[in-house]
Amino acid sequence: MPDGPLIVQSDKTLLLEVDHPSAEQARRSIAPFAELERAPEHVHTYRLTALGLWNARAAGHDAEQVVNTLIEFSRYPVPHALLVDVAETMARYGRLVLSQDPAHGLVLRTTDKAVLAEVLKSRRTAGLVGERLDESTVAVHPSERGHLKQVLVKLGWPAEDLAGYVDGEKHPIELSPVTKPRTPHEKAAAWEMRPYQAQAVDGFWHGGSGVVVLPCGAGKTIVGAGAMAKSGTTTLILVTNTVSARQWRDELVRRTTLTEDEIGEYSGARKEIKPVTIATYQVLTTKRKGVYTHLELLDARDWGLVLYDEVHLLPAPVFRMTADLQARRRLGLTATLVREDGREDEVFSLIGPKRFDAPWKDIESQGYIAPADCVEVRLTLPESERMTYATAELEDKYRLAASASGKKKVVEQLVARHPDDQVLVIGQYLDQLEELAEHLGAPIITGATTNKERQRLFGAFREGEITRLVVSKVANYSVDLPEASVAIQVSGSFGSRQEEAQRLGRIMRPKADGRTAHFYAVVARDTVDQDFAAHRQRFLAEQGYAYRIVDAEDLDESPADSSAP
């Protein structure tokens, strides 16, 4: 114990020294209850949060286990107050239980009458609960099951939901052992779920509802398919956009017994309701005359499973709708639980606790996602542009810096360094992208591109017919471009860590020849662009990706990359 790999700080961070002989063991032991905050090369930082501890509690770990783990691996004595706090926090979960009562329907029960009294006294629970049945039981309106859970988490007394789920309408879905060819000349190939995917499906199914956290490129769609097969019921899948919806459909057709006819798309363009329906967040949140017009979709069928893709992006109105779906099994899929808006607790209470989590690096080291090399290229602005920048209005500064003319040349140089790779150029500003596309002679996809055209271009890129593609932020999410191995980011939406993760995810799909992916960010020196980049870089470094900073002037001399052919 005196030489453990873990240092427990009183501010509830855990520092894990990765080079320590028992670091792996410690990592596995603390993973259930601690959130990995950053994973740079030597010392990983985990954080103990109330949600994390409740997640652990939901997964069947108790406070004693947590405390013992901390003490066992800690190098120094663990702060006493922290241990007390862990025990107290964990003891809060499960004091309140939502369950089905044969006589009264949905009820909230407690093992601690004082707690029930406390939450019932709160103004927030007013109207969510019904009659007080006895000292430790109160009736709950079934329609308020989600709201109540939400409120209870906010009050610090998360309820364990044991009320069960409706079975939903049965619909046979099986995973097919061989992939169905997408194009006539593609051959069917045998496949099976990767071990961690199977684990994730089991973890979810066992828990009932919840979130599976997997890095980009780790095959979340397959986890979704696995869950559907396990459920064998009609399924509603909520995704971020139409392109993503189509990819889901393709993937399901490829890997399950479902046929195209059984899968419907519910989007701005089409409104099909089939046993498996894929809907976009956008259409769900469309309002007409102040009313959500597509809410009936949620009741259109007796769904047995609701899937949320990219759950960290779930818009607030969907949370409200989800609150009404508490009787159905819910599976959230995401690469990160971090939400820029801080609504992690809503994910916890409305979708469910985290059911499976695999660190990015672990999956990478298993060869399921490509290793990546991250480089920040710093470009010194020419005198004239610096002057323009210096005198510009604050709100224009980022745009000016991000679309600096010099970036064109840098991109050109970078593209030239990867003649044999599939290169994506990603940016924020359309005029900049159009200029770049023209300069590189590459096709461009923006929000204005029709879905048909998008599909065509993505298809061509996948097939290797085109090797250069310029995309705007529409490609941030859920566009599967497995062969892209180089991404060049010329501008981003300020400092979003989310975006960085997603963009990196674009190039992370494992490559056929196992080569390294490259991620370049081109930033203008001494501008806000650099500051935002620093924010994103920090995220990359925290995720464990080594990154380098290179001056644009040095690009010519520096070797492209040792692993490049």
Place this chain on the structure above:
Amino acid sequence: MASSLPAAPAAATRHFADDLRQRSDTALAALLRARPDLAAPSPSTLRSLAARASSRTSLERALARTDALTLQVLETVLALEPVFRAPPESQGPREVPERSDHTPPGAGAGGPPPGPLSTEVVSWALGGSAEDRPRVEAAVRLAVEQALLWDAGPGPDVEGGEASAGPGTALVAPVDLRTTPGLDELLGPNPAGLGPHLDPVPEGLTEAVRRSLGSAPGPAETAAALDTLLAGAPPGARTILDALAWGPPVGVVPPAGSRPRDAVNWLVTEHLLVRSDARHVVLPRLVGLALRGGHTHRQPHTRAPGLQGRTVRTATVDAEAASAALELVRRVRVLRQYWDGHPPSVLRAGGLGVRDLRRVAVQLEADERATAFVIEVAALAGLVRDDGDAPPSYVPTVTDWDDLDDATRWARLVEAWLASRRAPWLVGSRDDKGALRAPLSPDLQRPWVPRLRNGVLGVLAAGSAEETVLAPAPGAVVEVLTWHTPRSVPPASAVEGLLAEAEWLGVTGAGALSTPGRALLPVPPDQPQVPGAIAAALRAVLPHEVDEILLQGDLTGIVPGRPTRELARLLERSTDIESRGAATTVRFSPASVTRALDQGETADGLLDELAHRSPVPVPQPLDYLVRDTARRHGAVRVGSASSYLRAADATVLAGLEHDPTLVSLGLVRLAPTVLAASVPAATLHETLRSRGLVSALEGPDGQVLVARRGVTGRAMPAPRSAAAIRMGSASDVATRTPDPEALVAELRAVETAARAGARARADAAEVAHSVTATGGGIPLRGYRVVGSRLNRVSTAEVPPGPTGPPVPPAPTNGAAARGATPGESPAVSPGVDPEDDDPGTQHPADGLALLRDALRDGSTVIVEVAGHTGRLERRELKPLNLDGGRLRALDPDREAELTIAVHRIASVLPTSSTP
């Protein structure tokens, strides 16, 4: 004039005084040590010492420090005193004790002669087992030592004052215990819940109780006696008695005609109850004692209640303590740094304003309570103080603090805390006027804080075992402290405050006393005081120092342990600290690197130092950050100049810059056409004019740019002792108390001298009285008008040597006192009470004690009162009442009653002193 009066001497006091006089020097010194208020200011004579020891204030103080067992002992002696001394009286003043007299006047009540009220009797009356007995005996000895009890027995075989009193024989087991006069008032009329001792006593009860308090098996005796008495009692009588048995002894008379009323009536007839007024009955003491089986208490509280609390491992406690100690030291450092740059002003009433407190709290990352404590403890240790400017501000002092290691710094803070009489936990609460109490303000001074702190530490120390320590809740600590001082229960908030302070200091960790905290406990007298022991104790539990930092690509660095001082300085200079604790996480940012560069660091120097301390190579992003920041650092420069010189022709300026006669102007070329000068524009202008260069002053009014005087450049004041800081007076009884041994020797000398020069003294007294009476001015209170002169005269006549001829004690103490009738008084008094007419130091307490004695005995005293004209009037008065700062008294000469404000009384003399 006194001789004509029935002047009953202050018999009880005199007796008590005799006991004191017969005590050995060691015992007297022990008394002065136990009750330091008796020695300050020094009493001039033993008589005045006795008067002071029986004064209400002094007794109250002594009782406030008395533990539960001693209090029970005192109650027991007080309750049994009348039973053992004399037959009960239904009213009137108590009589002189008659222990030696075998035929007391009240022998009609019957029964065997009462034995002495010995320790055994007390022990028995308290009940309890055989193993309790030594504790009870110890409590009795302690009470006697503190002069709360005294021995009315023949006393030890004292051949003469101090001669026989060797060291170690301070006290012989007391034989016949009495409570010190004045104690009865403090302990109330119903000691131990027993009613008054009243006459007549039901038959057989006195003997039964006395026997039960002797050696015989008591309960059986008293039970039998009671059964006999209650033989013909109506139903319910016994129930009534039982209800009153354990007090309070007063009951309400039931309505007439009811059956209980009949029982009460019967009990009253049988003298088992006494009607105290129309509606109440009271249970006489003897009946009560009989009902209790001869005991005064259900059980003796021989020991403090066991400490309740969580058990914590010592290792955990020490680790918590170490991190708390380091955090405190760090916070004090941050406070000093912050106040160096931003000195807050001192409130007009003293103390630190709320806003400034909050600002510091932000800097310290602590809540306001903890912040207030850090500020207080820093001030106590002399690390911050007000600068004495007008208006004053708080600033750090110049000390060697920054050069000390953590453990020594901590020891300084903790030592300052140990001696502190301040109550920082009151910060934020409101005083009587509704004003917020501020940190460092004078009204946080509380004289009792050190005693309570020692008490709390003592309680915590009791909870330690081999490998574990008890972490008690504040309530449990209060419970134990309540046993130690039941008459002054510490406020729970103060105990909570002290426990919180101990936690912040690292004296406790996880609520239990830590190993470094143990070093603060008083060192047993048989062990040497080791200097630096406190610092060493902390050093022993601090985690090992680490001199390396793991640098990472996300621009963070991790020190996996406690950084060495050099490493800590490096980190503080060049990083932002993100997380503290067992390890330190730091982050490099452009701002933090700029800070390092501002302090004279170079990019290469910083990187070298980091590389030197990092077991892994400096990551490329960090390297890039440092170099990139250094590149930008200094791109825009700021300097100060007093004036400038501008010219279109660069060659003119070049000539001036290199002109040796203009060196005094401090010309610096900033640009080809601009020179900066270090002299004011006017001087520059004049000098250039005198050189024949016609310059023009720029700006409408020749504006002078003056650089802000750097605050950090302020001269720091020298440290002052904590006491001198504006925190109220740190008056300390202990420091004013003279050495007890020296004082006792002085008192003996006075007495010996007084005996030797009795006649001279008598003459001198005459002179002195006449001087006073003829208006030698108004003697100031406490001014030694008579005594000092006397002393000087007398001591001169004493043969040299500390041990003069042993003065035999009055051989027939009791008899003399008993026989001290008015007629004999003048004859006896010079021999027995030589100091009686020597008022000694006119301490108000002495005068009041004499008044109170006179009040009790119904005797007269001579009172000197400052009259309307300011002259002293001397009157012989019989005090009737002393209350609320007023004395109501009867002047027998004039047969008039008068009321005098006590503060007008200049001195009080016993009547017997007048020849």
